[in-house]
Amino acid sequence: MESIIPLLKEAREASAAVRRLSDRQRADLLLSLAAKVLANAENIIAENQRDLIVMDDADPKKDRLLLNEKRINDLAQSLIDVAGLPDPAGEIFVEKTIQQGLSLKKIAVPLGVVGVIYESRPNVTIDVASLCLRSANACVLKGGKEAHFSNTYLVSLIHEILIQFGVPKAAVTLLPTGREFVGELLTATQYIDIIIPRGSEGLIKFVRQNSLVPTIETGAGVCHTYIEASGDLDKGAEIVVNAKVSKPSACNALDTVLVDRAVAETFLPKLREGFTKWNVEVFADELSYDILQRADYPYLQKAGPDDFGKEFLDFKCSIKIVDGLDDALKQIELYSSRHSEAIVSTNDEAIETFLKEVDAASVYSNASTRFTDGGVFALGAEIGISTQKLHARGPFALEKLVTEKWIVKGDGQVRW
DSSP states (O other): EEEEEEHHHHHHHHHHHHHOOOOOHHHHHHHHHHHHHTTTTTHHHHHHHHHHHTSTOOOOTTTHOOOOOHHHHHHHHHHHHHHOOOOOOOEEEEEEEOOTSSSEEEEEEEEEEEEEEEETTTTTHHHHHHHHHHHHEEEEEEOGGGHHHHHHHHHHHHHHHHHHHOOGGGGEOOOOOOGGGHHHHHHHHHTTSEEEEEEOHHHHHHHHHOOOBBBBOBBBOEEEEETTTTTTTTHHHHHHHHHHHHTTTTSSEEEEEEGGGGGGHGGGGHHHHHHTTTEEEEEEEEHHHHHHTTTTTTSSEEOOGGGGGGGOOOOOOEEESSSSSSHHHHHHHHHOOOOEEEEOOOOOHHHHHHHHHHSSSSEEEEEOOOOOTTTTTTOOOOOOOEEEESSSOHHHHHHHHSSEEEEEEEEEOOOO
C-alpha cells in the first residue's frame, strides 16, 4: 500500500453511519460484540500466540501483549460495561433564549473520527472501538507490528458485528503496521479529528512534535509513593509491594519509593519479604542502600541519577530517603510524569497538603497507584491515562469522546 489516505477517507464517510445509529442500537452492537468475543476466545488466543512466540520472554512488553482466557473475559465484560453507560453525545449543557429572541442550546456531539496509535496491547483494540462506537465516533487504529495477528483478528470480529448492524466496516479501521504511514496519519487533518498516542515516551513525544491533527497525550507513568513519618508502616509496605508487583508493565505501577528519614530504618526492612518474593531489583540511594544491605536484601543496586524519573515497566524500582513532606513534594515535582502519585500517612494536614500540591492526574492517600484505570473508576474502559490538562485528564474514557455544538433557532432575526 502506497498511501492510507483512501482508508482514512472511508473512515470519515463511515462515521456518518455510526452517528445515525440510535443510543439503543449502539449499546446492542457492543453487547453483540461481547458475545462474539467470548464465542471466539480460543481463536483469539491462537492468534495472540502467533504474536507472543516472536517476542523475547525478557521483554517487559510481553505481559502487555498477552491475551489469555481471563483477559478475554475481562474484555467481554468491559464491552458490556460500556454498553450500559449513558450516551455522552446529545447531552444538553446550556438551554436559554437570549434578548434577540433566539433560542440557544449547547449540546455534546461526537468528535467524528478518532485516531489512536498504540504499541503491544491488543486489548486497546477492543477498548478504543467500544468507547468510540458507544459515543457515536468512528476510529482509526494504528497498532504495532508486535500485535499484528491479535489486532487483525479482533478487528475482523468487530467488522462482522458492524455489518450485522448496517454500518460500514471502515467505522473501525485497522491501518497497516508500517511506520511509514504514521506521518500520513498525523497530517490527515481533512479526515481525522483527533490523535491519541498510547505507548512509550518516545512515541508520545514523536506524535506531539509532528502531528498537525489535535492531540491528546496519554503519558508514560513515573509513579511515586511517599511514606510519611506518621504513616502506618505495615500498610505502607503492603501498598508499595502491590503498586510495584501486581502488574509492573502497567503505566500506573510504582517506580520510586520516597521514605521519610525518620522512619527509614523501620520501614525499609518491611519491604524485604514482599520484594524478595517477586525478585524486585532495587536501585537505592546511599542511605537506603545501607539499610537494605544490613537487612540482607538480595537484589540491591546503588542508584544512579537516571534511576529517578524512570518508568521501569518491570520488577524494578528506585528508593530515595527524603527529609519530610516538603522534600518529597520537591522530588515528585522534579521527576513525576504527572500520572499517579501516593502518600501513606495518618497526618490529615500532611495528606491534604499532598493531595492539593501534587500536580498529577490521580493523587492518592493510603492506597496503591494501581487503581488508576478507566474500568476501576467505573468508566467502563479507557483509551489511556491523559497526563495533560486540556479537555481530558486521568482515565480518558467515554465522556471525553465528545465536543460541543451550539444550536441556534430563530424566526427571521438579523444583526446589523
